Amino acid sequence: MKRLLPSLRAKKRYLAFELISEGPASRSDLVKEVMSSASSLLGDVIASECDIKVLGFEDWKGIIQCSHTKVKETRASLAALTRINGKRATLHILGTSGTVKRVTEKFLQNLKVFEPKVETKSRTTEE
Amino acid sequence: MGKPKFYDFCVHAIPDGDNTAPELAALALHFGYSGITLANHSDKLPQSRHVLSSTDGFEVFKGIELVEENPSKLHGLIGKFRKSVDVLIVHGGSETVNRAALENPRVDILNHPAFDKSSGLNQVLAKAAAENGVAIGLTLRPLLNSRGSRRIRLLSDLKANLELARKYEVSLVLSSDAMSGFDLRSPMETLALAEVCGLEEDEAIDAMSTVPEKIISRNRPGPGYIREGVEVLEEGDYF
Numbered sequence: 538m539k540r541l542l543p544s545l546r547a548k549k550r551y552l553a554f555e556l557i558s559e560g561p562a563s564r565s566d567l568v569k570e571v572m573s574s575a576s577s578l579l580g581d582v583i584a585s586e587c588d589i590k591v592l593g594f595e596d597w598k599g600i601i602q603c604s605h606t607k608v609k610e611t612r613a614s615l616a617a618l619t620r621i622n623g624k625r626a627t628l629h630i631l632g633t634s635g636t637v638k639r640v641t642e643k644f645l646q647n648l649k650v651f652e653p654k655v656e657t658k659s660r661t662t663e664e
Numbered sequence: 665m666g667k668p669k670f671y672d673f674c675v676h677a678i679p680d681g682d683n684t685a686p687e688l689a690a691l692a693l694h695f696g697y698s699g700i701t702l703a704n705h706s707d708k709l710p711q712s713r714h715v716l717s718s719t720d721g722f723e724v725f726k727g728i729e730l731v732e733e734n735p736s737k738l739h740g741l742i743g744k745f746r747k748s749v750d751v752l753i754v755h756g757g758s759e760t761v762n763r764a765a766l767e768n769p770r771v772d773i774l775n776h777p778a779f780d781k782s783s784g785l786n787q788v789l790a791k792a793a794a795e796n797g798v799a800i801g802l803t804l805r806p807l808l809n810s811r812g813s814r815r816i817r818l819l820s821d822l823k824a825n826l827e828l829a830r831k832y833e834v835s836l837v838l839s840s841d842a843m844s845g846f847d848l849r850s851p852m853e854t855l856a857l858a859e860v861c862g863l864e865e866d867e868a869i870d871a872m873s874t875v876p877e878k879i880i881s882r883n884r885p886g887p888g889y890i891r892e893g894v895e896v897l898e899e900g901d902y903f
Contacts, residue, residue, distance in 0.1 A: 557846070577811050578860070612856035616849045619808050625846040629695060630853060 547588065548605040553631040553644035554615070555598045560624035564594045570621050571601070571628075575614035587611050592637070598645055600637060608633060668869055669698035670851035671876040673751060674729065674775060674801060674839035680704040682844035685724065693722045695850035699876075701751045701839075703727035706741060725880065727751035729775065735764035746770050750883050753801065756784060766793040772879050773837050775801035783824035790832040797882075799875055800825060800834055803841035804854060807861065823862050835878075838863075838871035 556562060568591045575584040587607040592600045603611040615628045634640035672692060677685040685702055692700045698721060706728055726749045732738040738754065738761060746752060754765035756777040765774045766789050774793070777784025777800065785793075785800070793800065802825075806818055829836055838858055842848045849857070851872060858868040889895050 559846075577815075609856045609859055612853050613860040616853035616857045617808055619846070625844070627846050627848065629850055 548635075549588075549602050550605045550608050550611075550633050550635060551592070551637050551640040552601045552603065552608075552611065552615070552633050553598070553640045554601060555629050555631060556594075556621075556626060557597075557629060558621055558624055558626035560622060562621045562624070562626065564591065564599075566622050567591055567594055567599075570618055570626075571615065574618045575611075578614045578617045579610055583607075583610060584614070587614070589614070598631075600640060600645075605635070668873040669877070670696065670854075670872045672697055672700045672840050672842070672848070672872075673725075673727070673773065673837050673876050673879075674703045674753060674803065674841045675700045675848070676704055676729075676841070676843050677702050680708040681842065688842070688845060688848070689722070689724050691845045691848055695848060697722070697851060699723040699725060701725040701727035701876075703729045703751060703753050705755065706730045706732070706745075725750040727753060729753040729755050731755045733758065733761065735760050738764050739768060742768055742770050750880060762789060763792070766798050767796060769796040769798070771796075771798050772883070773799045773801045775803055775839075775841065776806075777825070778818075778821045783821040785825050785828050787828065787832070790828040790834055793834045794832045797835075799837045799879070800829055801837050801839055801841075802858070802871065803839055804849060804857065805841040805843065805847045807857070808847065808849075819861060826862060835875045836863075836867065836871040837875050837879075838868060 556567070571589060571591060572584075575587065575589055579587070586604060587610050588602070588604040589611055590602045592602050601611070601615070612630060615630060618626065618628050620626060631644040632640065634643060675681075675688050675692070677683060677688055689700060702724060709728075728745050728749050730738060730741050730745070730753070732741055742752065751772050752770065753773045753775050754761065754771050756762045756765060756774050757779050759779070762774060762777045762784055765771050802822060807815060810818065828834070838854060840848050840854070854872065855865070855868050858871070859865055863871070
């Protein structure tokens with residue numbers, strides 16, 4: 538099928554996030570919880586308008602895509618996520634941008650320095 | 665106007681919650697808060713006072729959340745703790761406690777006013793809250809950890825209180841009421857959640873930055889403070 542013209546494609550925002558969790562979490566677990574929390578907080582109609590997709594997730598950080606007009610709703614539904622696999626978890630959004638490249642450069646590359654300290658600290662104390 | 669500073673005014677540490685105070689403070693700093701208030705419930709106070717460290721741009725305030733069913737005992741507790749804490753919160757939940765808290769100008773915040781089938785406020789109590797400068801606390805933890813009918817109830821209570829607060833100009837404080845680090849959310853996400861739940865953007869920002877700052881400046885008077893409205897100014901401080 539022919540691809541849509543760039544001007545006709547829906548505009549998106551990319552949210553960089555880190556996951557702070559008690560136990561290990563896979564990408565599919567995360568996707569499931571993100572979707573269920575969005576549909577429970579916003580309802581299926583608005584959740585569908587948000588167009589939330591988990592693009593990548595590894596090493597406790599990743600990128601989530603959403604519609605550019607629904608960043609607030611997406612943030613709220615990600616904040617409402619409390620558990621993954623029955624283990625307590627928090628999704629912390631580091632920042633948003635309009636391209637994957639920019640969001641990776643700006644928020645995920647520098648993250649390695651600071652993030653593990655706090656994360657391991659809060660994780661080990663919970664175990 | 666610069667970037668507002670955000671505060672989380674109700675966080676519970678060990679033995680009330682799961683995490684120690686320094687852990688919660690480190691996480692809150694990482695999330696971008698400028699300060700948190702450790703407000704353990706008064707029936708679960710730590711044996712010894714926490715050593716509260718304040719680094720640059722981040723402060724841990726002393727607070728307490730009073731739990732008491734009897735109004736006259738509550739007033740006694742308020743008198744007992746008022747001098748030693750920066751933020752005094754009352755844990756509401758019945759008509760008499762809500763009324764006692766909102767009619768006492770020495771109280772800063774009333775949390776969880778809702779009970780049975782009521783949102784916990786009415787026009788009389790809202791007027792009293794506005795007169796005495798008591799803020800209504802909106803807490804995040806119950807909203808996050810419940811789903812379905814329970815969350816619907818919480819949201820409709822919130823909406824009812826919000827409308828009363830708008831009409832009578834009662835100030836609001838948005839806090840996490842965190843029992844562990846996993847209940848903390850960063851300021852931007854708290855704002856987004858509050859807006860989805862029906863607050864306006866400026867109301868939500870006020871509830872996380874302006875109102876908490878006012879409470880702190882009210883309870884930490886400057887060095888020349890004598891009584892309300894009377895203050896000794898240093899030379900050169902006049903203008």
